[in-house]
Amino acid sequence: xxxxxxxxxxxxxxxxxxxxxxxxxxxxxxxxxxxxxxxxxxxxxxxxxxxxxxxxxxxxxxxxxxxxxxxxxxxxxxxxxxxxxxxxxxxxxxxxxxxxxxxxxxxxxxxxxxxxxx
Amino acid sequence: xxxxxxxxxxxxxxxxxxxxxxxxxxxxxxxxxxxxxxxxxxxxxxxxxxxxxxxxxxxxxxxxxxxxxxxxxxxxxxxxxxxxxxxxxxxxxxxxxxxxxxxxxxxxxxxxxxxxxxxxxxxxxxxxxxxxxxxxxxxxxxxxxxxxxxxxxxxxxxxxxxxxxxxxxxxxxxxxxxxxxxxxxxxxxxxxxxxxxxxxxxxxxxxxxxxxxxxxxxxxxxxxxxxxxxxxxxxxxxxxxxxxxxxxxxxxxxxxxxxxxxxxxxxxxxxxxxxxxxxxxxxxxxxxxxxxxxxxxxxxxxxxxxxxxxxxxxxxxxxxxxxxxxxxxxxxxxxxxxxxxxxxxxxxxxxxxxxxxxxxxxxxxxxxxxxxxxxxxxxxxx
Numbered sequence: 167x168x169x170x171x172x173x174x175x176x177x178x179x180x181x182x183x184x185x186x187x188x189x190x191x192x193x194x195x196x197x198x199x200x201x202x203x204x205x206x207x208x209x210x211x212x213x214x215x216x217x218x219x220x221x222x223x224x225x226x227x228x229x230x231x232x233x234x235x236x237x238x239x240x241x242x243x244x245x246x247x248x249x250x251x252x253x254x255x256x257x258x259x260x261x262x263x264x265x266x267x268x269x270x271x272x273x274x275x276x277x278x279x280x281x282x283x284x
Numbered sequence: 285x286x287x288x289x290x291x292x293x294x295x296x297x298x299x300x301x302x303x304x305x306x307x308x309x310x311x312x313x314x315x316x317x318x319x320x321x322x323x324x325x326x327x328x329x330x331x332x333x334x335x336x337x338x339x340x341x342x343x344x345x346x347x348x349x350x351x352x353x354x355x356x357x358x359x360x361x362x363x364x365x366x367x368x369x370x371x372x373x374x375x376x377x378x379x380x381x382x383x384x385x386x387x388x389x390x391x392x393x394x395x396x397x398x399x400x401x402x403x404x405x406x407x408x409x410x411x412x413x414x415x416x417x418x419x420x421x422x423x424x425x426x427x428x429x430x431x432x433x434x435x436x437x438x439x440x441x442x443x444x445x446x447x448x449x450x451x452x453x454x455x456x457x458x459x460x461x462x463x464x465x466x467x468x469x470x471x472x473x474x475x476x477x478x479x480x481x482x483x484x485x486x487x488x489x490x491x492x493x494x495x496x497x498x499x500x501x502x503x504x505x506x507x508x509x510x511x512x513x514x515x516x517x518x519x520x521x522x523x524x525x526x527x528x529x530x531x532x533x534x535x536x537x538x539x540x541x542x543x544x545x546x547x548x549x550x551x552x553x554x555x556x557x558x559x560x561x562x563x564x565x566x567x568x569x570x571x572x573x574x575x576x577x578x579x580x581x582x583x584x585x586x587x588x589x590x591x592x593x594x595x596x597x598x599x600x601x602x603x604x605x606x607x608x609x610x611x612x613x614x615x616x617x618x619x620x621x622x623x624x625x626x627x628x629x630x631x632x633x634x635x636x637x638x639x640x641x642x643x644x645x646x647x648x649x650x651x652x653x654x655x656x657x658x659x660x661x662x663x664x665x666x
Contacts, residue, residue, distance in 0.1 A: 221512040253510035
């Protein structure tokens with residue numbers, strides 16, 4: 167899958183470059199509605215990102231879709247060119263436009279797509 | 285709401301990251317006395333330095349002489365190093381410190397390691413942000429007496445009479461080599477800022493990519509430390525393991541203070557006076573018992589713990605956090621700290637096996653930087 171790099175300031179103020187695959191591409195590959203399919207009831211869909219320690223956060227599909235918010239959220243496996251390890255890895259989310267880091271889930275283990283239906 | 289429709293499971297990789305310590309500014313200038321090279325490893329930002337007191341080697345060197353000089357006390361019995369001993373990561377190993385005249389401080393001496401990154405100084409003063417200003421407190425403070433100096437006493441004449449100091453001040457302040465209190469505290473602050481700890485086994489592992497630098501137990505402990513159930517990292521996060529950390533690029537960051545449920549006395553002041561936390565300065569009842577998050581670097585050699593040195597070992601500190609607060613059954617401080625109304629919501633308690641505890645201790649021990657404790661640049665020059 168095509169890989170992207172995002173540079174964000176770390177907690178200590180230094181810039182860190184993460185590299186990985188855009189979350190939208192992984193979701194699209196998994197069959198999540200994107201593009202013209204992302205309308206009507208499909209817009210009531212969201213993604214739960216789960217970490218190995220049970221931590222969970224939520225994103226909507228529209229956040230990632232190019233037709234909507236087009237957030238460049240990345241599922242990263244490298245930090246400054248080196249594979250993620252320890253409490254960071256082996257995968258983590260990186261949300262460059264989030265002001266807080268709480269949705270940049272470390273130790274990412276599962277991505278679960280949920281469709282809400284009324 | 286109805287069910288999930290898709291599930292993507294990510295496979296684990298087992299690769300470990302090799303990394304190299306990258307020198308921040310590897311080459312020193314030829315005339316080093318009027319410049320300063322931090323030599324920081326990657327991951328360590330440049331500390332904030334006030335514009336009116338730029339770092340220079342000459343000032344750091346003068347500050348080191350002053351820091352270790354017992355003439356800086358009223359009776360020649362104490363110096364900064366009395367309560368900030370290098371071999372103990374610049375703490376004193378006591379529950380509460382003792383001043384030059386024997387008077388006890390109400391709180392435990394804080395480590396000076398990486399104090400350049402500390403957004404506020406001392407345990408509980410939200411307004412104390414300048415090392416230069418803080419140095420005046422142990423020098424001239426009388427509540428309690430630490431060094432016991434008084435303005436107008438013999439300190440400055442003593443320093444001026446010493447040719448060693450005349451030379452050191454001349455190099456440190458070439459434009460105005462006068463020996464003044466302002467120059468004294470600027471030099472001491474510069475020396476304190478130079479005490480950077482970045483060479484622990486954990487640093488060699490985490491930043492240096494040396495997979496053998498720490499034990500498997502320490503690696504498990506690191507993951508526990510950054511686990512949401514324990515949430516240690518939420519206050520002790522970042523490269524300096526403290527949420528009170530600032531640097532050159534975020535020097536204005538607001539620092540939070542935390543009540544960890546150590547005490548819960550009846551009445552408004554739920555912590556035993558005079559150690560009532562940030563309330564001492566803000567007078568806001570919500571600040572009772574709230575203290576700064578200290579760095580965890582070198583924590584294994586800075587016992588006893590907490591603002592008043594009331595917990596003797598790291599094991600007991602972990603038990604305190606696992607219980608979500610300390611219960612004191614009897615005596616003047618009796619109370620259930622878990623129920624302190626100002627307690628941080630993160631201090632909720634957690635399950636911890638014996639192995640977990642051993643792993644967390646191993647991780648905390650991996651933060652001990654023996655090099656900073658024996659580095660001749662920080663040692664007594666006399």
